Amino acid sequence: MAQLSYRDAVARGIAQEMRRDERVVVVGEDIAGAGGVFKTTVGLLDEFGPKRVIDTPISEQAILGAATGAAMTGLRPVAEIMFSDFFAVCWDIVVNQIAKTRYMTAGQVTMPLVIKTGNGGGLRFGAQHSQSIENWAMAIPGLKVVTPSTAEDVIGLMAAAIRDDDPVIFCEHKGLYAAKGEVPDGEIVDTLGTARIRRPGHDATILALGMMVPRALAAAEDLATRGIDAEVIDVRSLVPLDTRTILDSVARTGRLFTVEENPQLLGWGAEIASLVADEAFWDLDGPVQRITTPHIPLPSADSLEDLVMPSAESVARTVEKALQS
């Protein structure tokens, strides 16, 4: 057991799998010599050499084109899109090739590809470098979408993603890179499509993802001082989704809140609200409430970015108000 930062956990998870399987390679901008612009691939070049840890030109299409070909021909690449906002420039290959190849070849060609990416806001990077794009990806059949919130989960879910034969969009929250957590020694392998109850509670279920998890936990602690016992679930994996854990929790608490960093329209919480309306309507003791950013681009100004993103305070305030109305 050791303290490890979220960013170091990314490198440890990839290294764990590279030692285990020589087909695993890493490609991306500045990921080799520089160790990644967010320092999430430090040490990989030294350990595994330039044939397996490959710097690319500044072209997202080239990164994913190369990774797609590699995955189709027997390697298990981990490609980095530095900022998740840049998926927008390589969407064609993601949506029309990566997501559909296994389907269109009737399973003859698998796509064991992980696209890791720095995702999310809160770091004053402005509207074009701060977006949370999970909901873009989860709209495409054929893609799996994962967002860990702890160092241990980064390793375990990265390992699971690399071992999976389908393409996985692996969203690393930029705001969590510096966060440290206890990580067990030895190999860690997790399971895609599993959520974690971070804090059990009876009065309300709060679902959160990525950097919203620590905020939801802080909100729950705050609510506890006022007699509200909230359960916090770290969704971790949007596709596949751990519907059992979510529905069981709603059956216990009767109230559901989602804490989403994305803008309100078509956020992942809307999909879960729809699921709960279908499957758990008679368990609901009040309307599902979503706590999201407004439907606006994220501002650059510190004060404005803080204002629009869900905070522990806004989560606690929303939950308390809902339970008292």
Added chain:
Amino acid sequence: MSVPPSLAPFLPGGRPEPRASGGHRPRQVHSPRVRHLAHDRGVHLAGLTGTGPRGRVTTDDVNRAASMAESLPLASPVAAPGAVRARYTAVTEVEVTRLTTSPDLLACLVESSVRAVRSVRAATAEVVRTTVSVHGPPGGAPRTVVDAHDLGVQGIQRVLGASDASLNGSEGQGSWADLSVQDLRGTGVLFDVPVLEDGVVVALSFGDVVDRPTVVELPDGGRGIGIGSFVHLALTVDEHLAGASAARLLARVRQRLEAHESGRSS
């Protein structure tokens, strides 16, 4: 026009107006969870006083009411502490021209009432013993018909006519009844609004049978004026009798009584 905040992103520009605050809610709203639990536990929500925010009925309120009901006799109403029990009364008039010549209009009425109550209870799977307390005519002691649902008109008539008016069971006078029938014949009163004593969920009252002109069918198929005998029935029901409304229940009593009147009751 007010716009729900959740619709704001779909609207072109501008902040939606705040929702109109009406000051009061037009009706009590129960969450799906509370409705489901109440259904499962056989609790009627209409009479519950909620302890939640703004008087909302909570799952705890439903569970408390259900627990209280379980500790009471089966026929007793389910009520939360502080709940106001609503009672509803309906009145109708039935022709009993033939029944007045039969020895016991009272027995027919008791039997019709029991069947009506049982039909409601069967529909809600709340089948319990039905005991009737019969009051009147004035001056007489109240009589109890235990397990009246096991008896036909003649059986009821026999119980009512016996010197020990509770011979159909071990419970005697003073035991609780869930149905009461008040016979006011001979008082000059058409009906009285029945009052629900403790534990009674349905009360029926009827008064003097009066003769008056009425439309009758003639042997040739035409219609004419004849003399008919009529009685007024007033029925009060506790809202906690599952599935019952006073009007619906009284309609069933009337229907059954009309069957007796026309000789189609068996």
